[in-house]
Structures are given as structure tokens and as C-alpha cells.
Amino acid sequence: MKMKLKWMKTLSALAVLSLVILAACSAPGGRPQTNTESVAPNQVLDFSTLYAQNCAGCHGAQGRGGAAIALANPVYLAIVDETRMRNVVANGVHGTSMPAFAQRAGGMLTEQQIDVIASGVFSRWGRKEVLDGANPPSYAAKAAGDVDHGQVVFGKYCASCHGSEGGGTSKGSAITNDSFLALVSDQALRTIVITGRPELGAPDWRGDVPGMPMADQEITDVVAWLASRRSQNPGQPYSASNYAQHPEK
Numbered sequence: 001m002k003m004k005l006k007w008m009k010t011l012s013a014l015a016v017l018s019l020v021i022l023a024a025c026s027a028p029g030g031r032p033q034t035n036t037e038s039v040a041p042n043q044v045l046d047f048s049t050l051y052a053q054n055c056a057g058c059h060g061a062q063g064r065g066g067a068a069i070a071l072a073n074p075v076y077l078a079i080v081d082e083t084r085m086r087n088v089v090a091n092g093v094h095g096t097s098m099p100a101f102a103q104r105a106g107g108m109l110t111e112q113q114i115d116v117i118a119s120g121v122f123s124r125w126g127r128k129e130v131l132d133g134a135n136p137p138s139y140a141a142k143a144a145g146d147v148d149h150g151q152v153v154f155g156k157y158c159a160s161c162h163g164s165e166g167g168g169t170s171k172g173s174a175i176t177n178d179s180f181l182a183l184v185s186d187q188a189l190r191t192i193v194i195t196g197r198p199e200l201g202a203p204d205w206r207g208d209v210p211g212m213p214m215a216d217q218e219i220t221d222v223v224a225w226l227a228s229r230r231s232q233n234p235g236q237p238y239s240a241s242n243y244a245q246h247p248e249k
């Protein structure tokens with residue numbers, strides 16, 4: 001009996017509360033109600049919602065990775081800067097499945113929504129101290145790569161898992177076949193070599209040969225070698241260097 005009474009009280013309290021809320025919503029001014037159901041898609045400014053709706057399908061729920069790299073990788077977020085992140089989200093990566101999200105580039109998101117996403121990824125998942133004094137290679141290549149030297153570098157750092165020609169072993173998949181290389185940019189290769197794919201057990205630039213971090217130029221060279229394996233089909237949308245700004249040939 002006592003329990004029941006408590007429930008009744010709670011229920012009537014709730015009823016009163018909802019009346020108050022209803023009254024507040026239909027109150028003066030006749031302004032339209034703004035609850036989450038009625039927010040227009042271009043008014044959504046909540047990071048979690050924007051991420052789940054636009055990014056999670058490829059980069060994984062909570063940034064944990066999927067077909068595309070995990071964005072919730074503190075090593076990645078320590079080497080990439082927010083301007084770069086924003087550019088990629090706005091313009092996409094030409095010749096790959098990374099879409100352009102900015103309305104001015106044919107996408108669905110406003111500039112403000114892109115700001116929320118770009119800054120939210122860092123505030124949610126970044127941890128600058130993760131590098132703990134380590135001097136990371138630069139995000140973008142600083143010089144042209146040497147293909148021949150890149151092959152030597154591959155043998156030293158990568159072949160143990162990916163095979164001497166990159167054809168794959170039980171410890172790492174094939175990464176020199178057309179079906180992989182045709183759809184990935186040079187920058188994405190560089191990013192993966194530097195940051196690894198911890199969610200899949202791929203080491204970062206310090207872990208290929210323990211105790212022997214890769215030098216910046218070694219990374220540039222190994223990417224040049226991988227890129228040289230890509231078949232240059234005329235008419236393929238791929239452009240040798242990174243991002244969407246490059247016109248199609």
C-alpha cells in the first residue's frame with residue numbers, strides 16, 4: 001500500500017511537471033517549439049549527433065575506426081592540425097571515398113557544423129601529451145620521395161608483416177595491390193605509416209622495428225615506393241598528391 005502511494009505521488013508530480021513544461025512551450029510569442037525532433041538538419045550543432053550521422057559509417061562509432069582510420073587516435077590528433085582536419089571534412093579527398101561535406105563543395109553541412117565537427121574531434125579524443133616528448137614526423141611530406149630508397153625502407157620496416165613485395169602475410173594484409181592502392185591517397189598512406197591503426201594492431205612509426213623509429217625521409221620514401229606500385233590508369237580520378245584542390249587531369 002505504501003509503495004502504491006509513493007508511485008501515485010510520483011506520477012502526479014510528473015503530470016504537474018509536464019503541464020508546466022507544456023505551458024512554458026506554448027507560452028508567449030508563439031515561437032515554434034524547439035525540441036530535438038524538430039531541429040532542422042542544418043541547425044544541428046551537437047558534435048555527437050553530427051559525428052554519428054556523417055562520419056561513424058566509415059570512421060567507426062565513437063571514432064574507433066572502420067573502413068577508414070580511427071579518428072579517436074590520440075597519436076593521429078597530435079600530428080594533424082585543426083585547419084587540415086577542417087579542410088578535409090569540407091572538401092573531401094578527391095579520388096577516394098572521403099566525401100566533401102561543405103555545402104559550397106556539394107555537401108550537406110554548414111560552415112558552422114564543420115567547425116563543430118573539426119574542433120569536437122580534438123576536444124573529445126585528442127591527448128597532446130600522448131607523444132610524451134617524442135618528436136613525431138611531420139604530417140605532410142616535406143620533400144619528394146626516393147622510390148628506390150623507399151623499397152629498401154619497406155624491406156627494413158614493413159616486409160616482416162606485409163611481405164617483401166607488400167603482398168601480405170598472416171601479420172599484415174596486402175597493400176601493394178591495385179584494389180587497395182587505387183582508392184587511397186598518398187597522404188592517407190603517410191598518415192597510416194606515422195600513426196598506425198592501433199584499432200587493427202598496426203604499429204605507428206616507432207613500432208615497426210621496436211627501438212628504431214622511422215625517420216621523416218624514410219616515411220616519405222616508403223610512401224613514394226608504394227605510390228609507384230599504383231597502376232597509372234589514364235582516366236582514373238586519382239591524383240598523385242593529396243587533396244581535393246587538385247584538378248582532374
Ligand code: HEC
Pocket residue numbers: 051054055056057058059067068069071080085088089093096097098099101117183184185186187188191
Ligand atoms: C564514405 C566513407 C567516409 C565518410 C562518411 C567519412 N569519411 Fe573521412 N575518410 C574516408 C576515407 C576512405 C579516407 C581516406 C582518404 C584518403 O585516401 O586520403 C578519409 C579521410 C579522412 C580524414 C583524413 C585522414 C588523414 O589522412 O589525415 C579525416 C580528417 C576524415 N576523413 C574525417 C572525417 C569526418 C570528420 C567525417 C564526417 C564528417 C568523415 N571523415 C566521413 C572515408 C569516409
Ligand code: HEC
Pocket residue numbers: 154157158159160161162171172173174175180189192193197200201202203207208209222
Ligand atoms: C608488426 C606488423 C606490421 C608492421 C611492421 C607494419 N604493419 Fe602495416 N599493418 C599491420 C596491421 C596488423 C594492419 C591492419 C590490418 C591489415 O590491414 O592487415 C596494417 C595496416 C597497414 C595499412 C592499411 C591497410 C588497410 O587495409 O587499411 C597500410 C597502408 C600499412 N599497414 C602500411 C605499412 C607500412 C608502409 C609499413 C612499414 C613502414 C607497415 N605497414 C609496417 C601490421 C604491420
